[in-house]
Amino acid sequence: MKETFRSIEQSNPSYGIRNLHFVTIKSPQLGTRGDICIYIPENCPMDVPVVILLHGVYGSAWSWPLSSGVHEQVDQAIKEGIIKPLILVMPSDGLWGDGSGYVKHQEQDFEKWIVEDVIAVARQLAPDQISQASKFFIAGLSMGGYGAMRIGARHPDVFTSFAGLSSITSIDEFAHFVEEDLDSYQMDTELSLIDSLIANKERLPYFRFDCGKDDLLLAYNQKLHSKLLEANIPHDYEEFEGGHSWDYWKNNIMKTILFFNLRF
Template sequence: MNPTAFRTIELSDPALTPAGVHFITVKSAALRRRADITVYLPPGTKPETESLPLVTLLHGVYGSHWAWLFKGAAHHVLDRLIREENLPPIMLAMPSDGLWGDGSGYLRHATADYTRWIIDEVPAAAAEIDSRCVHSPRFIAGLSMGGYGALRLGALHPEQFAGISAHSSISDAAQMQGFIEETTAQFDLADDHPSHVLDCMKLNAHRLPPVRFDCGSDDILIEHNRTLHRELDLAGIPHTYEEFPGAHTWDYWHTHLADSLRFFARCLAK
């Protein structure tokens, strides 16, 4: 998708935002309304660098495009890894999920395609900030509902991503009922693909990019993550699963975002 496909696009003034932070509002054809994205491009990224990998970070229920930055300090994590561990420059695109109910699930609804928004339109909008991301490797990650979105969309569109990572993930849309007010029927889905991450990964098992996910040992979703890990093992689908101390909190996600970014850097180095 070309950035000119947006009927309207509004970009924040770099002089008025934190260094490297950009806010974008576009008229989304997929959602049939305006939608927001926060982009972070580390200051000092050399313009002569040909490749600028793009990491799409998906937020969880109740959140929006600013959550990874202003609750998870994603930009500070990336800056630290670049400074201390020589991580290559990476652009972060942090979109809203579309703001349906308590959370859209990044699924295709009858009234709005929250999947196409993430897969096609978010990268096109990020290219308005720096076009080098257009032909560079892309990665996807997320937390909770966003972890579900990352695992599921990455599995369904393996050709789009060089790596997939998730934290504290929901593994099936039905598990959102423990978090949201809306019922399953209210989702009014028009998605032809399975809702369970395992089934989506089985569809493209032979061509998945590298996959990792983790969960805190005190997280309310720990058993769902353990089950997904076991089922992927039984299906013979390569992946990395890790457990760390912690719960379903921003402290945990802030800490372990670094694991995702290191994982993506290793993917780039292969």
């Protein structure tokens, strides 16, 4: 397979966490280095599905595995036969400001970082497991939920399904979390989730999102759900106990993994 990136630095598995790999690449879309954590289960088969998980503001590539233990939850579910084998790919958002939003900025394209570079490096690092037949899924929390749902809606040719947990639903809501000028996020089109979903309505896969009943973003998620119903866009929406915290995300991420598993 032709190498895609000028440089790739990989962790030594002898010193790492079992089945969890840490990778740094020089990204064409970022113009800088980008970090990715990848979980590959033991005895991973060919044509395995891939789930990309996007973190929220202030986080990085290590956030999902080391704040929620998602790789351990998935590993156990695979061993128990609850889900089919899958690879988790957990990239940084590009490490811009408090959070890049996974959108295009003036000089960096954080959406393409995910859709092009992250997928390409996953294929390059796991050529014996990820094939052209492998299906890709994307999910995230908070800012990552915004990124996953927007990117999933805009690239239905790439992603079989997508999901959000406690998702930001529009650029204005970033003001709750970041100190950067919101104008920095507005270099592209379809910036609200409802606009992205309606614009791609005819091609959307079935998707889901959920939110905690004590989450500061609950009203926004409820509004998105209502607008999707008005637009006759099929989806799953659920609310569970909890707020905008890792306790909620670590306790509910497997609901999304199980949802994806039905589509593997």
